[in-house]
Amino acid sequence: MRFVLAILAFAAAAVMIGFGIAQRTVFLEPDRISLGTVVEDQADYIVLEPEALAAQSGKQTITVSGSETVFLAYGRTDDVEAWIGDDSYVSVGYDADAGEFTNEVVAGQSAEGETPETTEPEATPAPDAEGAEETAEPAASPAGSDLWLDELTGDRTLTTTIDVPEGISVLLASDGTEPAPGRIVVAWPLDNSTPWAGPLIAGGGLVFLVGIALVISGVLAHRRSRGPRRNLPKGPKGKLTRAPRPTRSQRAAASGAGPRRTSGRARRVALLPVLLVPAIALSACSSDYWPDFAATPETSAPATPAATDQPADDTAAEGEAEVVPAVTVPQMERIMRSVAVFTTEVDESRDVQRLTERFAGPAFQARKANYVIRGSVTDHPALPAIPAAPLTLTLPQQATGWPRTVLTIAKNSDDETVAPTALVMRQESPRENYKVVYATALVPDADVPEVAPASIGAPPISPEFKGLVMPTGQVAAAYADVLLKGPESEFAEFFDPEGDVVLQQLGVEGQKATAESLPDTADIAFSNVVGDSPTVALATNDSGALVTVSINQTEKVTPNDGGTVGFEPGPGRALSGFDDKSAKGVQRVVGIQLMFYVPAVGADEQIRLLGWSESLIGASEVP
Structure with missing residues (x-):
C-alpha cells in the first residue's frame, strides 16, 4: 500500500511542479504593452500629449529614433506649448476607441497667416559655382531650458523611463538642423505575476518528499517481514548443534565491498531528491510567484496630484487664465x-x-x-x-x-x-x-x-x-x-x-x-x-x-x-x-x-x- 501511495504522490508532485513551471514559461503573459507611431511629417518639434502618455497606467518607457541626434525633454504641458510658441509642431495624441496613437500637425501663427500658392511650382535653382546652396535657418534648440523637469540627449536612439502625472508632455527634437525623430514607441508595464506558481512548485516539492518517505518506509517494512525463519537442526537429546565457525575467507566474503558499495549508492540516490526539491522551491522565491495578501495592492502608476483650494476650471471666469506656480x-x-x-x-x-x-x-x-x-x-x-x-x-x-x-x-x-x-x-x-x-x-x-x-x-x-x-x-x-x-x-x-x-x-x-x-x-x-x-x-x-x-x-x-x-x-x-x-x-x-x-x-x-x-x-x- 505504501508503494501505491508513493506512486500517487510522485504523480501529483510532477503535475503540481510542471503546472507551476508552465505558469512562468509557456503560459506567462507579456510583462508590458506598447504603442508606436511613425511621424511622416517633417517637423522641428514633436509633442507627446498627456493623453498619449496616459494611454495605459504605470510608468512610461519611451523609445525614440529617426535622427542622428535625439533630444527628449518633459515638462508641464503649458510650459512646453509656451516654449514652442508660434512654431509649428506635430502633436501625438491617443484615440481611445481605436486604441492607437494619432498624429496631427499644429501650425504656428506664422504658418497660419500664409496663403498657399496655386501657381506652377518653379524649377529647383541650381547651386552656384562653388556648389553652396542656401540652407534654412536652424530651429531653436530646446536643450538647457529651465522649463523642463528633465532632459536627455542620445545618438540615433534614446530610451528612457519616466513616471509623470497628468498635465505633463514630452518634447522631441533633434539638433535644430534636422527634423525631429519620428519613430516613437511607448511601453507600459503589465502585471504578469503568477501568484500560484510558487505554492504549486513548493507544494509539489513537499508531496515529492512525502513520496520518498513512503518509499523508504515501505522498503524498511518489507525487509522486516521477509518471511518465517528456518528451524535449526537439533543434536542429541534435543540440543541445538553449533554451526561450524566460518573460515577467514568466508568472513572476508561476508564483509566484502560489493554489498557496501550497493548500499552507498542507494543512500546517494535517496539524498538526491532531498537536495533537488529545496533547490526547485527556492527558485520560486520571487514575489511574482506568490499571492499578495496586502490590503492595498502596490502600483507603479503616478500618484494623483493633491487637490488645492483653487476653483475648478469650469467655474473660472471666461477667458481667465489658469493660475499655476512658476516652477515645481x-x-x-x-x-x-x-x-x-x-x-x-x-x-x-x-x-x-x-x-x-x-x-x-x-x-x-x-x-x-x-x-x-x-x-x-x-x-x-x-x-x-x-x-x-x-x-x-x-x-x-x-x-x-x-x-x-x-x-x-x-x-x-x-x-x-x-x-x-x-x-x-x-x-x-x-x-x-x-x-x-x-x-x-x-x-x-x-x-x-x-x-x-x-x-x-x-x-x-x-x-x-x-x-x-x-x-x-x-x-x-x-x-x-x-x-x-x-x-x-x-x-x-x-x-x-x-x-x-x-x-x-x-x-x-x-x-x-x-x-x-x-x-x-x-x-x-x-x-x-x-x-x-x-x-x-x-x-x-x-x-x-x-x-x-x-x-x-x-x-x-x-x-x-x-x-x-x-x-x-x-x-x-x-x-x-x-x-x-x-x-x-x-x-x-x-x-x-x-x-x-x-x-x-x-x-x-x-x-x-x-x-x-x-x-x-x-x-x-x-x-
Whole structure:
C-alpha cells in the first residue's frame, strides 16, 4: 500500500511542479504593452500629449529614433506649448476607441497667416559655382531650458523611463538642423505575476518528499517481514548443534565491498531528491510567484496630484487664465544645480559677457564689479558662491504668463558656518532661462515666516497694496532714509532695529566711523537712492509679504583745503581706473541688496530685515 501511495504522490508532485513551471514559461503573459507611431511629417518639434502618455497606467518607457541626434525633454504641458510658441509642431495624441496613437500637425501663427500658392511650382535653382546652396535657418534648440523637469540627449536612439502625472508632455527634437525623430514607441508595464506558481512548485516539492518517505518506509517494512525463519537442526537429546565457525575467507566474503558499495549508492540516490526539491522551491522565491495578501495592492502608476483650494476650471471666469506656480520643486532643484555650476565657472573665468546668461539687476552689477576689481587686485575675495542644495524654501510666484519670479533659500551643505543664501530669480520669457536678480545672505537667526507650499505658490503683491504696514513700493525709499538719518527718520518706527546689521554697518554709526577715518583735509557726504531693479514682493501665509529691494549708497569724498584727494590702492582705484589726484573729489557707490518681512496691517510687528548683501559697484572722480 505504501508503494501505491508513493506512486500517487510522485504523480501529483510532477503535475503540481510542471503546472507551476508552465505558469512562468509557456503560459506567462507579456510583462508590458506598447504603442508606436511613425511621424511622416517633417517637423522641428514633436509633442507627446498627456493623453498619449496616459494611454495605459504605470510608468512610461519611451523609445525614440529617426535622427542622428535625439533630444527628449518633459515638462508641464503649458510650459512646453509656451516654449514652442508660434512654431509649428506635430502633436501625438491617443484615440481611445481605436486604441492607437494619432498624429496631427499644429501650425504656428506664422504658418497660419500664409496663403498657399496655386501657381506652377518653379524649377529647383541650381547651386552656384562653388556648389553652396542656401540652407534654412536652424530651429531653436530646446536643450538647457529651465522649463523642463528633465532632459536627455542620445545618438540615433534614446530610451528612457519616466513616471509623470497628468498635465505633463514630452518634447522631441533633434539638433535644430534636422527634423525631429519620428519613430516613437511607448511601453507600459503589465502585471504578469503568477501568484500560484510558487505554492504549486513548493507544494509539489513537499508531496515529492512525502513520496520518498513512503518509499523508504515501505522498503524498511518489507525487509522486516521477509518471511518465517528456518528451524535449526537439533543434536542429541534435543540440543541445538553449533554451526561450524566460518573460515577467514568466508568472513572476508561476508564483509566484502560489493554489498557496501550497493548500499552507498542507494543512500546517494535517496539524498538526491532531498537536495533537488529545496533547490526547485527556492527558485520560486520571487514575489511574482506568490499571492499578495496586502490590503492595498502596490502600483507603479503616478500618484494623483493633491487637490488645492483653487476653483475648478469650469467655474473660472471666461477667458481667465489658469493660475499655476512658476516652477515645481524638482524643476527648481534642477535650475539651482545649473546656476551653481554656471556661477562657479564664470567666477573663475571672470567672463562678464557670459555672466549675463544667468545674472541681471543688482546681482549682476555686484559680480561685474567684483570681476573688474579682481583683475587688478589679485588678493581681493570673490563673492560668495551660490550653493545648489539643499533648498530650505522654494516660493514660486503664481503665474499666468511671463515674466515669472521665484524666491528660494539654499543652504551651504559644505560649510554650515556660511549663512544660507536667498535668491530672487526672474524669467522674462519662455525661451529665456531664469536669471539671479537678487542674492542676499540671511541674517543670523533669521525668522522667515511660513509661506505657501511650492505646489501652490504665492501671489505677487502690488507695490500700492494697502493691506501691509507699508506699501511694498515704499519700503526701499523709507529704509534708505532710515540709513541716512537713523532714529531721526520719520520711517524709523516702521523698522525693527534689533539684529539689523545693515543699520550698524552702513547706517548713521557706520557713516560716522568712516568719516572719522578720513584726514581733516577731506570731507565725506553720503546719499542713498533706490536701485533701478523692480521691487519683488510675494505673499506669506499670515497676509504679510517677503519683499526684496536694492539701495545704492554713494560716498563722496571732497577736499576742504583747496587740495586734492584720490583713491587709495585697492578696490576703488581698480574699479574706477582713476589713479590720480582730483580737486573735485572721488566717489564710491555701494550696492545694497535687502530682503524684508513686511507684516500685515494690524499686526503687532515691525518690518524685519531677513537678508542682505553689500558690495562696491561703482567708483569714479566726482563729475
